[in-house]
Amino acid sequence: MTSSEEKAKAKKEFEDVFPTLAEEFLTTIRSRSFPNECVEWLKKCIYHNVPGGKMNRGLSVIDTLEILKDGKVSSEELFKARVLGWCVEWLQAFFLVADDIMDASITRRGNPCWYKMKYFRQDPYYVDLLELFHEITLETEFGQLLDLVTAPEDDVDLNRFSMEKGIFPNSEVIGKIGTDIEDNKCSWCINQALLVATPEQRKLLDENYGKKNPENVSVIKEIYKQLDIEEKYKNYENESFIYLSELISQLDETFLKKEVFNSFMKKIYKRTK
Template sequence: MDSSLTRRGQLCWYQKPGIGLDAINDALLLEACIYRLLKLYCREQPYYMNLIELFLQSSYQTEIGQTLDLITAPQGSVDLARFTEKRYKSIVKYKTAFYSFYLPVAAAMYMAGIDGEKEHANAKKILLEMGEFFQIQENYGQKDAEKVAQVKALYEDLDLPAVFLQYEEDSYSHIMGLIEQYAAPLPQVIFLELVNKIYKRKK
């Protein structure tokens, strides 16, 4: 959608020979497979409908996040007034945090018989903060490697690495506080292992 050439260090699927726009249908097939697999393996389980609803909701939220991203920075049209902290946090929350952080933990909770609204709301508070913290390490506003290098050089000139280090420490402390406050009845180690994977990570 954003004309990226690579994803997670590999050539984007649509860039592969003979794929092109067929990638759209391939993506839809993959999404449909989620529900076929859930039906095949979980249909008789008490958590089946919770998983169906969780995956449907996560897909919807991710699509909302992608839409926000696309309308914030349409190709060939830069409007800096659209680049607000509030909008950025919304994009991160919907496009990345729900499916990358909340979805896997919530699915495990349902499968373990933890289906209370309060427990899921508490886990979500922690995990969405982790998602924001993770994503903010990723973005330079450009995809082109040369432009990313220029942005990084500008960051150095403005001493933004020091600003980021302070943000990183503050965010880590905030997340640790959320874990202390909201993790129960889940073991804190679930959240601690996740946050320690992303804290001070090197790309």
């Protein structure tokens, strides 16, 4: 079996677990005597938002377990890893729904945007998992807060932007219609443009950034093109990959294998969806 066939098989086996988890959740809802309309609405919401992406986060849980155990994984361990992987995907779906609301996004994964689990309780690492999910939730919401307070749509001021605050979501590539320009977002692109723009270009950026009109957006995109922002990002991405690879190579494998990090980085490097 080729590497691509193995990946496809692993993904299919991971996907096959989702209906079981979804049905267990829906069974819990039914046991509370919710009207059938509510159950069907929740089912539609779950299937609309949770599956369908690249599932790198969830699949990385399984990859990490297999790496740490040198491939000697029992069927029970493998099933738990798939369940935990879906927990991560479920949490990510929640973040994406919240992100879409805050960004007033139009589509997600090719579909119109929408706007919500009990394994591991008997395991000794249950509390650790819980705390980790809470910590990641907190960090993510901090990021959302920074995203919003630096980009009030009714007060466009590019002077408040900086690379320390900037984020690079190449939205049109990673699966939703990009609205960073219209939404006055403190993105990596605008910060790079501000660093190298001529006085004339800076004036146009001030006059057109954060405006909903397609003509204003086109002006910003043309300046990005003039400043070769896309190529700058590709160089930045390559440099980051080299830097992170070097850090990973220096890890002490006494506690955690380097391949855990390499495996995940390979999934997101040069990502196009």
